[in-house]
Amino acid sequence: MTTAPTAPTAPVTTDTDWIAVARTVAARLAEDAAERDKANQPPFAEVRLLREAGLLTLLVPKERGGGGADWRTAYGVIREIAAGDGSIGQLIGYHYLLSWNVRFFGTAEKTAELERAAVEGQWVWGGAFNPRDPDVTLTPDGTGDGFLLSxxxxxxxxxxxxxxxxxxxxxxxxxxxxxxxxxxxxxxxxRPDDWDHFGQRLSASGSITFRDVPVAAADILGVLSEQEGALDPFATLVTPAIQAIFVHFYLGIAEGALAAARDYTRTVTRPWLLSGVESATQDPYVLATYGELAVSARAVRALADQAADAVQRGLERGHALTAGERGEIAVTVAVAKAASTRAALDITARVLEVTGARATASDLGFDRFWRNARTHTLHDPVAYKLREVGDHFLNGTHPPFTLYT
Known part of the structure; x- marks a missing residue:
């Protein structure tokens, strides 16, 4: 991305305006997404684009200088950005969730302090959790009020x-x-630049190492225990919230693939010689395939909206949220996660059926949509989401809290 990003020309006052801003940013990202995917460089320019568009502080209350939007809007922004570039959809989605960790685990005073600082510094938030890795340790440094992270x-x-x-x-x-x-x-x-996977190449998802990094006691945001009853239900919404992020950027990737394929079919794809029509846009098999894929995307959008509504309602309940209510939210999100995973993988693969052989040219980058969807949908096995949904349907059970459920 070589040109300077452009900030919104008018103040954003409504959630609809934020979606419009995100759509503009996504269009800019889509212009050279294939080239940037090939270059596989850390997304500093893309982050600058998000920052100058005002999207980084979307969820911070207006009285603290932020956008004052709710999570329904944030999910919509994630979906729009992912349609332009799946990697950046992931990046901003994780940013939103990680910036909210202080609300899940910290105090009201710490939340106010960090949100004001984040607005002033226009921070991008990154995360290092991955519970399947050996634990990072936090050791008292001997001063009585500090620790070392390793x-x-x-x-x-x-x-x-x-x-x-x-x-x-x-x-x-x-x-x-x-x-x-x-x-x-x-x-x-x-923070070595060692993320070299075939998908989500610009999500800045490589490794991180801490070597005796000083941490003040005030920067311990809270306890993150997966033991039953250790956290109140509100704090455990951290997992449904991020799983719903996955739903929305999977859907965004699928919708981006559909939109790119539609443009290509309209302008480049030739009708098959046996079709009897003059344009690929009139080929009955092309129409039927697009119809099938569009139905799939629209169905997932409805489920994604249900998941966003469920998470937002849970967040609004705050510490009054019950374990049962949290469980229902987790199931709703699991339904959307399973559906979005399947739809994204199917749509991103099958768009090539309606674009034609020439659409496999590497400079077009149609393969990036499938590569992006395939890479991140391996985050946690969708079979376990289906098991959770089935167990709830058959036995009325709720998923236990883990960093994956």
Missing amino acids: GRKSFATGARTADRIVAGAVRTDTGEPVVVLVDPVHAGVE
Whole structure:
């Protein structure tokens, strides 16, 4: 991305305006998405585009200088951005969730402090949780009020471009799993550019290593225990909230693939010689395939909206949220997650059926949509989401809280 990003020309006052801003940013990202995917460079320019569009502080209340939007709007923004570039859809989605970790685990005072600082600094938030890696440790430094953070996480989305990193760690003195906030400019934070996977190539999702990084006691945001009853139901919404992010950027990738394929079919694809029509847009098989894919995308959009509504209602309940209500939210999100995974993989593969052989040219980059969807949908097995939905339908059970459910 070589041209300078452009900020919105008028103040954003409604949720609809924010979606329009996101759509404009997505169109800019789509212009050279294939080229940037090939270049596989850290997305600093893309982050600048998000920052100058005002999207980074979307969820911060207006009285603290932010956009004052709710999570329904944030999910819509994620979906729009992902339609232009799936990697950046992931990046901004994780950013929103990680910036909210202080609300899930911290105090009201700490939340106010960090949100004002985030607006002032226009922070991008990155994360280093990945519970399947060996734990990062937080050890008292002997001064009585400080700690040292050490260890490595193999996946840290957004860390390469982040201004602040939220990390999971285990206190060596108490054994508690905690959430800590880290300023990555410290020399002990190593963020190598080692994300080299075939999809989501610009999501800045490589490894991160902490080597005796100082952490103040005030920067321990809270406890993050997966033991039953250790957290109140509100804090455990952290998982349905991020799973719903996945739903929306999977859907965005699928919708982006459909839109790109439609433009190509309208302008380039030739009708098959046996079709008896003059334009590919009149071929009955092309029409039927587009119809099938469009139905799939619209069905998932309805489920994605249900998931967004469910998460928003849970967040609005705050600490009054019950375990049963949280469980119903998790099931609603699991339904959407399973449907969006299947639809995204199907749509991104099958658009090539309606664009033709010439659409496989590498400079067009149609393959990136499937590569992006395939890469991130492996985050956690969709079969387990189906099991959760089936167990709820048959037995009325709710998924237990983990960092995946």
